[in-house]
Amino acid sequence: MIRRKSERPVTVAENRYGAAGQVEMSAILNAPEELGEKGRLFSHITLKPGCGIGVHSHEGEWEAYYILSGQGQLTDDGETHTLNAGDVHLCPAGHSHGIHNAGTENLEMVALILYA
Numbered sequence: 172m173i174r175r176k177s178e179r180p181v182t183v184a185e186n187r188y189g190a191a192g193q194v195e196m197s198a199i200l201n202a203p204e205e206l207g208e209k210g211r212l213f214s215h216i217t218l219k220p221g222c223g224i225g226v227h228s229h230e231g232e233w234e235a236y237y238i239l240s241g242q243g244q245l246t247d248d249g250e251t252h253t254l255n256a257g258d259v260h261l262c263p264a265g266h267s268h269g270i271h272n273a274g275t276e277n278l279e280m281v282a283l284i285l286y287a
Contacts, residue, residue: 174199179197179215180197180201181195181196181197181198182198183196184196187223187224188224188225188227188269189225189226190222190223190224190225190269190271191223192218192219192221192222192223193219193222194218194222194223194224195218196214196215196216196282197214197215197216197217198213198214199214199215202284206285209286210232210283210284210285210286211232211284212234212283212284213281213282213283214282215239215280215281216279216280216281217278217279218271218272218278218280219272219277220274220275220276220277221272221273222271223269223270223271223272224269224271225269226246226267226268227267227268227269228265228266228267229266229267229284230264230265231264231287232264233261233262233263233287234268234282234283234284235259235260235261235262235282235283236254236260236262236270236280236281236282237258237259237281237282237283238254238255238257238258238259238278238280239256239279239281240256240276240278240279241272241274241276241277241279242254242272242274242278243270243273243274244270244272244273245268246269246271247260247262247267248266248267248268249267263287264287
């Protein structure tokens with residue numbers, strides 16, 4: 172299978188989990204059918220400056236963020252960390268996280284959610 176960038180569905184969510192602004196999500200694979208029923212999300216995410224994904228928990232699944240460009244302020248189980256291009260964050264099942272773009276450039280990342 173080959174899916175061109177122009178063929179990927181893009182959705183925009185407002186105030187995701189209570190955070191400010193918009194989250195633009197471009198599906199890399201359409202889950203769960205294209206993830207072999209092993210997960211529900213594999214997307215390229217763009218957060219403009221001031222936008223974020225609010226703190227939320229994962230039950231029965233885990234989520235990984237891979238930062239492509241920009242800088243994010245990550246909240247991981249109540250602790251704040253700065254993530255830069257090339258950094259990876261893993262939120263295991265039963266834990267919580269959220270991310271905010273506090274920089275001046277777009278924050279570009281890949282998010283993957285697989286079932287535990």
